[in-house]
Amino acid sequence: MSDPKSVITRLHGAGGAYMHNLIKEYFLQLYDGYGEVGLDVLDDGAVINxxxxxxxSFTVRPLFFKGGDIGRLAVxxxxxDIAMMGGDPIALSLGVVIEEGFPKSDLAKIVESIKNTVEEAGVHIVTGDTKVMEKGSLDKMIINTSGIGVASDALKYNFTVLRKTRQVKYEWLVPMNLRDGDKIIVSxxxxxxxxAILSSRQGIEFEINxxxxxxxxxxxxKAxxxxxxxxxxxxPTRGGLADLLNDWSEKSGLGIYIRENDIPVREDVRNAIEFLGLDLMELGNEGKAVLAVSPEMARDVLDTLHKTPWGKNAxxxxxxxxxxxxxxxxxAVGGKRLVTRPVGDPVPRIC
Amino acid sequence: MSDPKSVITRLHGAGGAYMHNLIKEYFLQLYDGYGEVGLDVLDDGAVINxxxxxxxSFTVRPLFFKGGDIGRLAVxxxxxDIAMMGGDPIALSLGVVIEEGFPKSDLAKIVESIKNTVEEAGVHIVTGDTKVMEKGSLDKMIINTSGIGVASDALKYNFTVLRKTRQVKYEWLVPMNLRDGDKIIVSxxxxxxxxAILSSRQGIEFEINxxxxxxxxxxxxKAxxxxxxxxxxxxPTRGGLADLLNDWSEKSGLGIYIRENDIPVREDVRNAIEFLGLDLMELGNEGKAVLAVSPEMARDVLDTLHKTPWGKNAxxxxxxxxxxxxxxxxxAVGGKRLVTRPVGDPVPRIC
Known part of the structure; x- marks a missing residue:
């Protein structure tokens, strides 16, 4: 029953090669040509009208982890996803599926966290749905958030600058805009x-703050x-940098060259990664962006990132x-290796 | 652990009094005044810009039932929900959460059904998300669909007609538009x-076609x-006519008078309902609309419904x-009874 040819396995949820094949084999047939950026682009979101x-959908475990919870994550x-398309997010929906027996006190904490995060982002929850499943039929809670955004003046300005260096078909942030020489910036x-998710799980035998x-x-x-x-x-969420950069390479038809020594990593996180035998390139992040920027503007973009609370280590x-x-x-030691899309999931259910 | 004061119970998912209280107590605090029709209206959807x-989110069991499946249901x-606001649906998202071990052959059938239903409706799946949960942590599959729609010319025309009979604050189909004398039509x-869901479940001991x-x-x-x-x-989905009509009454501040003899029901369905001791007013439907129509236009609306494939028995x-x-x-026997919001769920997980 665990043959990935006939049944869904964890590999299909890993944000790597298996997931992409699953999506291409099953869901891409739903593409019917609709949208300025449609389902076929398989980007962070679509653009229509x-x-x-x-x-x-968010299935993270544990629901409460160091530095966050499923509510903050879902918002x-x-x-x-909207911001990575270049959109200005305006409204979110909130679909919550809860297992029978779920403590109301935990629900209150999660809703409070959602409230704080939408305020921080300056967006709005405008519609929702609540379902309850019988005890034993769902591991505690799943949250789905969907969202809509619009093109901001900032996005339009971005493309007036970018057009100085290239022809652009899409005035949205999509991989097809990449060109030879663009700098790759991580925020x-x-x-x-x-x-943090790993170290929040019970039975994990390493301590890291x-x-x-x-x-x-x-x-x-926007900045x-x-x-x-x-x-x-x-x-770089599920599948991490490895999946993201392969996506860019496939969709742009260009190569991507990365220097491991230049990737910012906390010292203790690097030690934990080595201790656990994980691959930095495959680890998921939930508060980072990777940008492809025209070489002329890369330094200015970097300087701006450094001035924001989220981009100090860009x-x-x-x-x-x-x-x-x-x-x-x-x-790091000067060799070169081909980075492929991940197959397994180094840390499952991180989002 | 089953005290509805401290934990979530099935009652909270039943589309009745407990669910409304849960939403009011926990989720309504997320309302921040945003939207032409905002979260506070707790309608089928919101209207923004x-x-x-x-x-x-859809948690229906079984996934395949007489006359449909979770895919057709999700679309x-x-x-x-969009159409009941008066919107013209244009695009849907598709968030699928699958249990490890789920047969790919079933997934193929569900995607095929989604494809057929979006074609039937003339809408488009434009974006999606796939997650996999470990075996035993999810009962097979949950689908979330979100959607966006726009105001159609038909909606604008509807309100030019409605304005002849009343002042209207919202040019969307909301309970606040109801007025004394409006006719209640079921489609x-x-x-x-x-x-059909009940009779599709294993171990159910009645047969009905x-x-x-x-x-x-x-x-x-649109018609x-x-x-x-x-x-x-x-x-009238979860909570059925009972919940829907109470919603209308509460939000409009008006009473609703219904004649049981006039509610269209198949003879064999009525017999099954009586046999099973269910309340017709609380049963969920997934292909029906209830309309409040100005008395001047009610006959014309009814005639039009009768000419569509979906409204022959309106x-x-x-x-x-x-x-x-x-x-x-x-x-039916001439008495009168107050219909309250349902407390329990006559048939859980119908959607």
Whole structure:
């Protein structure tokens, strides 16, 4: 019963190669040509009639973890999906499915966290749905947030700047805007969320005082777009940098070159990753953006990121290159390796 | 652990009094004044910047039932939520959470059904999300669909007609538009979905050859709005007519008078309801609308419904009345009873 050819396995939820194949084999047939950015682009969201529209279901365990909870995650995740398209998020829906026996006191904490996070982001919960499943038929709670956003003046300005360096088909942040020479910027330390989730789980035998980075990034993205020259942005959640950069490479038809030494990582997180035998490139994050920026504007974008609360540790970690294929990592010791989409999930159910 | 004061119970998912209290106590604090029709209205969806936005999670069991499946239900449910606001649905999101071990052959059938239903409705799936949960942590599958819609010419025409009979604050189909004397129309037979679901479950010891009514109703609603004079529309899903009519009464501040003899019900469904000791007023439906229509236009709306594939058995079942309080049912034998919001769920997990 665990043959991934005939049944769904955990691999299909891992944000890597299996998930992409599942989506292509089953869900892509639903694409019917609709939308300025449609289902076929398989990006953070779609664009229809000038509206960014996105959805995300959250199954994170534990529900409360160091630095956050499922409520903060559900708001941030969908706000970020909209922001990574270049949209200005305006409204979210909230669909909650709860297991019978769930403590109301925990529900109160989660709703409070949702409230605080929508206020922080400056967005609004406008509609919702509540379902209850019998005890034993759901592990506690699933939250779905969907969201809509609009094109901001900042986005329009970003493209007036970007058009100085290239022709642009989509005035949204999509991988097809990437060009040879674009700088790859990551907005801060990688790995915090996955390691915080791991260390919040019962029975985990390592201690580390790191909090999840989970945060709504729409204000950071607005600041960056006001600088201009951003070709695409994406948040390295499930599948981490490895999946994100492979996505960019596949959809743009260009290579990506990354220097491991330039990826910002907390020292204790790096030690934990090594201790646990994990791959930094595959770890999920929930408060980080990866940007592809025209080389002319990369320094200004970086300086702006450093001035925001979310981008203090932002760094240029590599470039888009037409002379290579796929994603190449220059390792810390000077070697080079091809980074492929993850197969398994180093830390399952991080979102 | 089953005290509804401290934990979530099945009652909270029953689409009745407990669910409304849960929503008011926990989720309504998320309302911040945003939207033309905001979270506070607790209607089928919200309206923001002229866009109808709605969400629904589907936990129906079994996944495949007589006349439909979770895929058809998920598309229809969200299309109908938009249509019941008077919106013209344009795009849906699809969030699927799957249990490890789920057969791919079943997934293929569900995606095929989704595809057929979006084509039938003339809407588009534009964005999605897939998660996998470990075996034993989810009963097979949950689908969330969210959707957006816009105001159609038909909706605008509807309100030019309705304004001849009253002042209207909202140019959307909301309970606040109801007035004394409005006719209550139901678009067809009540009870088919709940009874079809029940009879599709294993171990149920009655046989009845009835199919679920699950269907997208946006084309029916468009035809009705082109006639004009519709004050509000709502689909009697969880909680059935009892919950819907109490909602109308509470939000409009008016009474509702219903004649049981005028409610269309299939003979075999009525027999099954009696045999099972269920209350017709509390049974959920997934392909029916209840309309409040100005008395001047009620006959024309009814005639139009009869000409559509979905409204052949439509009937006027009562009136809005300012001289009574709450929902009063004139029973088949001539008595009168107050209809309250349901407390329990006659058939759990119908949607």
């Amino acid at each position: 000038g509206i960014v529209f996105t959805t995300d 941030s995740g969908t706000v970020n 801060g330390n990688i790995g915090d969320h996955a390691i 790191v909090e999840s980075d989970v945060a709504p990034l729409n204000k950071m993205m 960056v777009l006001e600088v201009g020259g951003v070709a695409d942005a994406k948040d 760094a240029i970690i590599g470039e888009v290159r037409k002379d290579i294929q796929g994603v190449i990592l220059e390792t | 002229g866009i109808v936005f709605t969400t629904d 229809s449910g969200t299309v109908n 067809g037979n009540i009870g088919d979905h709940a009874i 009835v199919e679920s009514d699950v269907a997208p109703l946006n084309k029916m609603m 009705v709005l082109e006639v004009g004079g519709v004050a509000d529309a709502k689909d 009937a006027i079942i009562g009136e809005v009345r300012k001289d009574i309080q709450g929902v009063i049912l004139e029973t």
